[in-house]
Amino acid sequence: MYISVRDRPTSDTRGAGSGSAARPPVGRVVIILGVVSLLTDVSSESVSAILPLYLTAVVGLSPVAYGLIDGLYQGVSALVRLGGGWLADATDRPKWVAFLGYGLSAVARVFLLFASGAAGIAAVVTADRIGKGIRTAPRDAMISTSTPSEHLGRAFGVHRMLDTIGAALGPLIAFGLLALVPGGYSVVLVVSLAFALAGVALLGLLGPDVRSRSREAAGASRPSAPPFRWRDLADRRLRPLLVVAGTLGLLTVGDGFIYLALLDHGGLNVTWFPLFYVGTNVAYLLLAVPVGRLADRIGRARTLVVGHLALVGAYLCSVLPSSTAVATVGTLLLLGTFYAATDGVIAAIAGRLVPVQARTSGIAAAQTVVAVARMLASAGFGLLWWLLGPAVAMAAVAAVLAVAVLVAATRVRSLDVAELTP
Amino acid sequence: MSARVRVLAFVAVVVVLVAAAGVYVLREGREVRAQRAAEPEASEAPVTEVADGPRIVFRHTGIDREYGTVAIVPVDDPGGARAFTGVACDRVAARAEGASCLVTDQGVVTSYAVRELDPDWQEVATVDLPGIPSRTRLSPDGSLVATTVFVTGHSYMSTGFSTATEVHAFGGGTRWGNLEKFQLVLDGRRVDPLDRNIWGVTFVDDRTFYATVGTGGRTWLVEGDLVERTLTSVSPDAECPSLSPDGSRVAFKVDVDPGSRTVWQVAVQDLATGERILLENGPRGLDDQVEWLDDDTLLYGLTRADEPGVTDVWSVDASADAEPELLIEQAWSPTVVRQ
Numbered sequence: 001m002y003i004s005v006r007d008r009p010t011s012d013t014r015g016a017g018s019g020s021a022a023r024p025p026v027g028r029v030v031i032i033l034g035v036v037s038l039l040t041d042v043s044s045e046s047v048s049a050i051l052p053l054y055l056t057a058v059v060g061l062s063p064v065a066y067g068l069i070d071g072l073y074q075g076v077s078a079l080v081r082l083g084g085g086w087l088a089d090a091t092d093r094p095k096w097v098a099f100l101g102y103g104l105s106a107v108a109r110v111f112l113l114f115a116s117g118a119a120g121i122a123a124v125v126t127a128d129r130i131g132k133g134i135r136t137a138p139r140d141a142m143i144s145t146s147t148p149s150e151h152l153g154r155a156f157g158v159h160r161m162l163d164t165i166g167a168a169l170g171p172l173i174a175f176g177l178l179a180l181v182p183g184g185y186s187v188v189l190v191v192s193l194a195f196a197l198a199g200v201a202l203l204g205l206l207g208p209d210v211r212s213r214s215r216e217a218a219g220a221s222r223p224s225a226p227p228f229r230w231r232d233l234a235d236r237r238l239r240p241l242l243v244v245a246g247t248l249g250l251l252t253v254g255d256g257f258i259y260l261a262l263l264d265h266g267g268l269n270v271t272w273f274p275l276f277y278v279g280t281n282v283a284y285l286l287l288a289v290p291v292g293r294l295a296d297r298i299g300r301a302r303t304l305v306v307g308h309l310a311l312v313g314a315y316l317c318s319v320l321p322s323s324t325a326v327a328t329v330g331t332l333l334l335l336g337t338f339y340a341a342t343d344g345v346i347a348a349i350a351g352r353l354v355p356v357q358a359r360t361s362g363i364a365a366a367q368t369v370v371a372v373a374r375m376l377a378s379a380g381f382g383l384l385w386w387l388l389g390p391a392v393a394m395a396a397v398a399a400v401l402a403v404a405v406l407v408a409a410t411r412v413r414s415l416d417v418a419e420l421t422p
Numbered sequence: 423m424s425a426r427v428r429v430l431a432f433v434a435v436v437v438v439l440v441a442a443a444g445v446y447v448l449r450e451g452r453e454v455r456a457q458r459a460a461e462p463e464a465s466e467a468p469v470t471e472v473a474d475g476p477r478i479v480f481r482h483t484g485i486d487r488e489y490g491t492v493a494i495v496p497v498d499d500p501g502g503a504r505a506f507t508g509v510a511c512d513r514v515a516a517r518a519e520g521a522s523c524l525v526t527d528q529g530v531v532t533s534y535a536v537r538e539l540d541p542d543w544q545e546v547a548t549v550d551l552p553g554i555p556s557r558t559r560l561s562p563d564g565s566l567v568a569t570t571v572f573v574t575g576h577s578y579m580s581t582g583f584s585t586a587t588e589v590h591a592f593g594g595g596t597r598w599g600n601l602e603k604f605q606l607v608l609d610g611r612r613v614d615p616l617d618r619n620i621w622g623v624t625f626v627d628d629r630t631f632y633a634t635v636g637t638g639g640r641t642w643l644v645e646g647d648l649v650e651r652t653l654t655s656v657s658p659d660a661e662c663p664s665l666s667p668d669g670s671r672v673a674f675k676v677d678v679d680p681g682s683r684t685v686w687q688v689a690v691q692d693l694a695t696g697e698r699i700l701l702e703n704g705p706r707g708l709d710d711q712v713e714w715l716d717d718d719t720l721l722y723g724l725t726r727a728d729e730p731g732v733t734d735v736w737s738v739d740a741s742a743d744a745e746p747e748l749l750i751e752q753a754w755s756p757t758v759v760r761q
Binding site: 056177179180187198202382389 | 431432436440442446450451532555572616617
């Protein structure tokens with residue numbers, strides 16, 4: 001039933017196949033979905049850049065009310081992700097499920113224009129995050145389906161690079177507009193809405209209707225693949241990935257803690273805090289493609305696991321005594337490397353470890369396991385930080401994570417040579 | 423639809439979006455400039471007319487050329503003519519001796535500061551703040567300034583929030599630093615949690631104050647001591663305290679709907695007896711540090727549901743069944759100067 005393809009191309013793969021150049025262009029699907037993500041991220045990040053100011057200065061919410069709304073951003077999307085994955089697989093229409101998710105977030109922006117008061121804004125933010133939860137896995141499944149296996153890492157790298165460029169542009173556009181129209185928060189919200197609608201239109205009109213099952217049916221000249229079943233997710237090839245990614249996720253504390261540890265380092269003004277995110281994003285967008293290509297060459301599961309060593313480095317860099325400049329640049333660079341080695345790579349792996357009819361759900365399951373594990377990690381680390389203080393807590397997690405990476409490295413060979421779906 | 427039609431349709435959508443957003447930006451820009459040039463609805467009075475008597479100082483929030491500037495009305499005519507000081511603040515606290523004014527300077531790296539102003543509203547000092555302005559108060563003789571800001575990463579990736587509350591001498595001098603570094607005593611036990619937040623200081627004198635400590639998902643009314651550098655719990659479940667002029671009572675917010683939601687209401691507690699009354703008809707969902715107009719009346723700012731950015735100041739008797747009344751339209755961050 002499955003075409004047995006080694007995920008790690010052997011030395012003669014470069015010259016084999018169609019005989020085209022060693023690096024074929026990245027598929028149109030990847031570019032279009034990347035630009036859709038770019039436009040959507042400009043939209044969402046321009047809003048989130050001004051949201052704290054808007055909520056406190058204009059709407060008049062206190063830190064606590066803002067904190068509650070901010071917390072909604074974190075949890076909601078992980079929960080609906082599995083639902084989006086199931087819907088895409090059950091209907092075999094990942095494009096239109098993704099479209100639904102992008103559309104919901106765009107509609108939420110309309111209501112943000114009129115919402116004032118904590119409850120209304122909380123509802124809008126929740127809708128936006130549900131939209132993100134719905135669309136992520138179907139989009140990644142489309143990238144996975146439309147890309148030859150040996151170039152998956154690079155394809156996801158290109159997508160994540162475009163996505164992150166959008167995230168970096170969003171705040172710049174927001175504050176450019178505020179400079180143009182003082183106090184013009186509604187202007188930022190309207191421009192953000194326009195970017196979101198452009199993304200939705202691009203996906204709806206020009207996004208190819210990629211379907212996992214139809215593709216397999218055509219290739220295998222069979223009527224169609226069996227319908228999606230939940231037990232496809234218990235696939236014995238996917239299970240080790242979920243275990244490895246989940247375990248490493250339990251040792252992945254939130255960026256916020258790493259940035260706070262950097263501040264604790266001393267010598268840095270808190271006003272630089274927002275720039276930490278920018279620095280990490282820049283490192284990520286520069287590294288997403290090269291690390292993705294590296295993953296295609298040396299094995300994606302191996303890259304995923306070893307990439308966590310960059311996180312070990314970031315933990316240590318944030319608390320080890322060194323000059324503040326070295327610590328800051330080193331930490332952000334290592335954190336960007338970690339994201340480059342994990343975020344797109346895990347979707348690239350998960351999509352091929354389940355039967356095609358469960359591809360979206362497989363990706364969603366892997367992403368949900370990671371997200372839930374990381375939420376638990378942050379909650380647990382808060383306690384550790386409280387008991388031990390930042391330096392000792394960071395060093396302790398770094399040590400355990402380093403050991404976990406070594407153990408996991410022995411498990412991943414099976415993932416990199418597993419039988420893959422086309 | 424053929425591919426060609428789809429491409430053309432997408433181009434058309436983008437053209438429409440760019441045009442619509444462009445027109446909106448230009449129109450809104452013109453409208454904002456027009457609004458910011460408009461005369462305030464309330465009649466104006468010269469500052470000298472209200473500068474000496476008992477007065478209420480507040481942030482004017484009418485969408486007009488005085489938006490965001492500090493204004494003053496006499497206590498005995500709060501709805502009457504207001505005097506504009508020409509100083510813009512997000513939050514303001516005033517005494518006869520001077521004022522503390524929290525400001526935001528927007529940009530890709532947005533910065534925040536507390537500006538300290540003399541009785542003529544001239545700047546005497548500026549101190550950088552580490553986050554978004556939230557609360558400020560002065561000690562009774564105007565010699566100490568307390569500021570609360572909240573620190574957060576401006577990104578989807580951020581985790582939760584954190585406040586930073588500091589006390590320093592007005593016009594420069596002693597800085598006590600972040601109150602999180604003070605020794606915390608809850609229910610008689612010295613504790614040292616790292617997940618603590620402190621906000622909403624109200625001064626008793628130049629040594630003692632009340633504030634809120636949030637830790638482990640709970641809030642506490644604490645009494646602070648600047649000399650001992652301690653924060654000692656007085657009672658649980660109280661946020662943003664405000665001490666009455668005679669020093670006998672504190673008013674604060676309580677969450678009357680514990681659980682995932684937060685619904686604040688105002689309560690008043692007698693410091694001698696510990697007896698607490700809830701203002702049943704008071705503002706549900708109030709999100710402000712209340713201020714005492716006199717020993718029986720509370721003031722607070724409330725946002726207008728239908729007009730983002732516009733707020734009003736309301737008053738309510740500090741008794742269980744009191745009904746709030748609109749006191750000053752288009753006003754925020756009220757502070758009472760009694761002499």
